[in-house]
Amino acid sequence: MALLVIAVPEFSSNNYDLIQSFRAENDVLFYNVVKPHFTLVFPVFDVSIEAFKQEIVEKSRGFHSFDFKIRCATINKDAFNNYYHTFLVPDEGFSNLIKLHDSLYSGLLADNLRLDIDFIPYIGVGNDECSEKCQKMAQFWNSNDFCISGRISKLQVVEFDFDTKKLSKLEEIRLEHT
Template sequence: MAYLVLAYPEIKKMDFDVIQNYRKEKDQLFYDVIDPHFTIVFPVFDQTETDFIAEIKKQVATCNSFDFVLRCATINKDAFNEYYHTFLVPDQGYSNIVKIHDKLYSGTLKENHRLDLDFIPHIGIGNSLNKLDCKKMVDEWNKDDFEIIGTVKTLTIVEYNNDNVRKVEEIKL
């Protein structure tokens, strides 16, 4: 069992449906597990639920909601398995996500911060064991201009256990 912090974006229903329809076809790992999101804190295994919630609330007390715009898809190799992933990465809002991510790892979660891995704010939309499949996904998205505008107003603490995600608490920014 692990605890994470996610930001579920507030976007137009039409954009949500486009992402979900694409994920239904291309996201074999996570489509059935979780809705589109930005991961702010990755799985933490060494905290109690109470301590984790308290730490997150303490760190985000001064954080504000923010807008973002997605205009680009990228490919990323998973550091923990053989999969490649296709991400929608924000142009606008990128730094807001990075700063909240870093702030949440500045206190008692400091030892959980993976400094050996680049943190790339993203919404995952596809994955494959074949990197060329992900490259094709990226090219499909990037061949035409697109713009998905949204807002992050809350952070959601979730418990992840055996491919099940349970919402623990939602924190307004």
């Protein structure tokens, strides 16, 4: 079991449906596991659930809810397996996600931060072992003039079971309203 922190955006139903219909066809790894989200803390194995939840509450204190806009897609090679991923990356709200991520890793979780891997806030929409397939997915998005708007107003502490591929929400933390 691993502990993570995700931000599940609030979207218009049109944007949500657009992302989910694309994911249904292209996200073979996570479509049936989790809704569209930004991962802010990646799998942690060496901290108790209670200590983890307490740390996330503490480190997210003072952060306000914020809007974001996504206008581009990119691909990324997974550092842990043979998959490539297609990501929707925000233009606006990018710095808020970076600062929140950095805060969450600034105390108890500091030793879990991977400095050898760039943190890019993203919503995963596709994956494949073939890089060209993921590049075509990104080109699909980038060949259109699109803008997906949303809002981040809460974080979820979740537990992921790698054997069953099951995600369970343990805690929901509301960010301060602006």
